[in-house]
Amino acid sequence: MPPSPRRPDAALSDGEPGGEPLAIICGGGAFPLAVAAAARRAGRRVVLFPIRGFAGPDVEQWPHVWIPIGRFGTLTAELRRHGCRDVVMIGNVLRPRIRDIRLDWTTIRLFPRVFAMLRGGDDHLLTSIARLFEESGFRLLGAHELAPDILIPAGRLGARAPSQEQMDDIETGRRVLGVTGPLDIGQGVVVMNRHVVALEAAEGTDLMLARVAELRANGRIKRPAPCGVLVKRPKAGQDRRIDMPSLGPRTVEGAARAGLAGIAVEAGGVIVSDVEALLRAADAAGLFIYAFPAEAPETTP
Numbered sequence: 001m002p003p004s005p006r007r008p009d010a011a012l013s014d015g016e017p018g019g020e021p022l023a024i025i026c027g028g029g030a031f032p033l034a035v036a037a038a039a040r041r042a043g044r045r046v047v048l049f050p051i052r053g054f055a056g057p058d059v060e061q062w063p064h065v066w067i068p069i070g071r072f073g074t075l076t077a078e079l080r081r082h083g084c085r086d087v088v089m090i091g092n093v094l095r096p097r098i099r100d101i102r103l104d105w106t107t108i109r110l111f112p113r114v115f116a117m118l119r120g121g122d123d124h125l126l127t128s129i130a131r132l133f134e135e136s137g138f139r140l141l142g143a144h145e146l147a148p149d150i151l152i153p154a155g156r157l158g159a160r161a162p163s164q165e166q167m168d169d170i171e172t173g174r175r176v177l178g179v180t181g182p183l184d185i186g187q188g189v190v191v192m193n194r195h196v197v198a199l200e201a202a203e204g205t206d207l208m209l210a211r212v213a214e215l216r217a218n219g220r221i222k223r224p225a226p227c228g229v230l231v232k233r234p235k236a237g238q239d240r241r242i243d244m245p246s247l248g249p250r251t252v253e254g255a256a257r258a259g260l261a262g263i264a265v266e267a268g269g270v271i272v273s274d275v276e277a278l279l280r281a282a283d284a285a286g287l288f289i290y291a292f293p294a295e296a297p298e299t300t301p
Helices: 031-041 057-061 072-081 105-109 111-118 122-135 164-183 204-217 249-257 275-285
Strands: 022-026 046-050 086-090 139-141 188-192 195-199 229-232 262-266 288-292
Touching: 022 031, 031 046, 031 057, 031 086, 046 072, 122 139, 164 188, 164 195, 164 229, 164 262, 164 288, 188 204, 195 204, 204 229, 204 249, 249 262, 249 275, 275 288
Parallel strands: 022 046, 022 086, 086 139, 229 262, 262 288
Antiparallel strands: 188 195, 188 229
């Protein structure tokens, strides 16, 4: 195995706010940049550490250091070199296959732990990664701690409100996820007429919704559209610093293709990078967006 490079390519600029820099380890999607902007508005100096193959090119507008996946030693060395103690992990990263990871020597020494991390659900994996960072002297922060505006607020958010029948579906979905969450299965479920038609697992929300659309197309779902609700909430006991369910226009598009009536999420437990764009997409698609309280579901819209 060739040795890892001493320094990944970087683009660091002057003119940043002062103080100890915040490190943002970036997966894919819009969330890393939304958190970076919020941190800068709060006066934090920010350095992005985008993961190759997952983060998009927009990260290069910020001070950044590209990091290949599996190079934990490279990453921690760069974090220390830039004086970063506080770390945020945000963005989409698919679970890699072990044979696709090009390890550095630090990660090779940790390989028994890495192998154990990959034997289990996502919550187990992410919690193990968090513990590894903390043991290395870093402090993990939740993205929502730095950017509280990404947390979805309670109540009806768009132009449409759920009916009582849909509120019943929401309650069913909330209870189902309350059972499956501790088993580290998923954060989303589709319910129609109190009947669970799809449960999110390793495929993620988008592919789950595509599966519901296929069920409708082949006649397995008989009720005419729009009907049914996508319900999302965090797993019980999960570490919200590194794993929060998210919502965006793509989710709305998938729900619309699946013929659903709306989307319900736990208020304060789901993140959205641009709530205005989300609501525009939902209103255009004719879907409701509703956020139920974390402590108990409401019985009326």
